[in-house]
Amino acid sequence: RQGRITPSDIRSRKGTEPVVCLTAYTTPMAQLVDQSCDLVLVGDSVGMVLHGLPSTVGVTIEMMILHGQAVARGLSHACMVVDMPFGSYEEGPAQAFRNAARIMAETGSQAVKLEGGAHMAETVRFLVQRGIPVMAHVGLTPQSVNTLGGYKVQGRGADGDRVLADAAALADAGAFAVVLEKLPAELGERITRDIPVPTIGIGAGVDCDGQVLVVDDMLGQFAGFRPKFVKRYAELGETAQQAIANYASDVRTRRFPGPEHIFTESKKA
Ligand code: KIV
Ligand code: NA
Incomplete structure (x- = not known):
């Protein structure tokens, strides 16, 4: 596909093919995800x-801003979205506009x-x-971890109507997409059916x-926590740890540097 994907393009994807999104925080990761993704989020998960x-x-x-600038240098295809961090928009529309x-x-x-x-x-x-353009984010909202009392599944039982009303109000206000985080899959499906803009799920089922x-x-690559909703497509952390251990062992036993890594008085080597 040619050209840059826009927020309007993402909005138009409702009811067509799934919208593929990942986070990125650095230029090299942005370059890796750019072609496979429709949308790249510079998430505050960077913290x-x-x-x-x-x-x-x-x-x-x-x-x-620093991570956003780095990611922008690595993207030419995917739509780029930056998270507004905690405290930068909650006071009201004027503060939110200034910082956005x-x-x-x-x-x-x-x-x-x-x-x-x-x-x-x-x-x-x-x-x-x-x-x-604004992407909304409902359900589990990690910036509110201190009032939510942890990273628990949201919207179970009667609370589901509240999360649906949240998503509908944000779509009505003009959000071009709504992230649904950590909701029962049935609720993810119901919100997806009810609102007119794309739902982007993270732990919200396959129907988003x-x-x-x-x-x-x-x-x-991240050893912090392993939420149930994450499928591991690689084990880069383990691969890196093994590589680093091999390097340490090579240095200690003088197996590194080898003949191919050194310079000598005669220039041909
Ligand atoms: O910060 C982040 O990475 C996010 C996504 C997981 C939705 O907000
Ligand atoms: Na975030």
């Missing part, structure tokens, strides 16, 4: 995955994502009306309009 933070609450707008505009301007991202249900609809509408994972999780 936990690359910076060792205990949650996403400590992620700053400066971190998102800064993220868009300084990273070249095509859209932002923010967490929260119906209470964020007014902010989403304000941003979209002023030229900022698309799927997203943290790339380091699916590559087996």
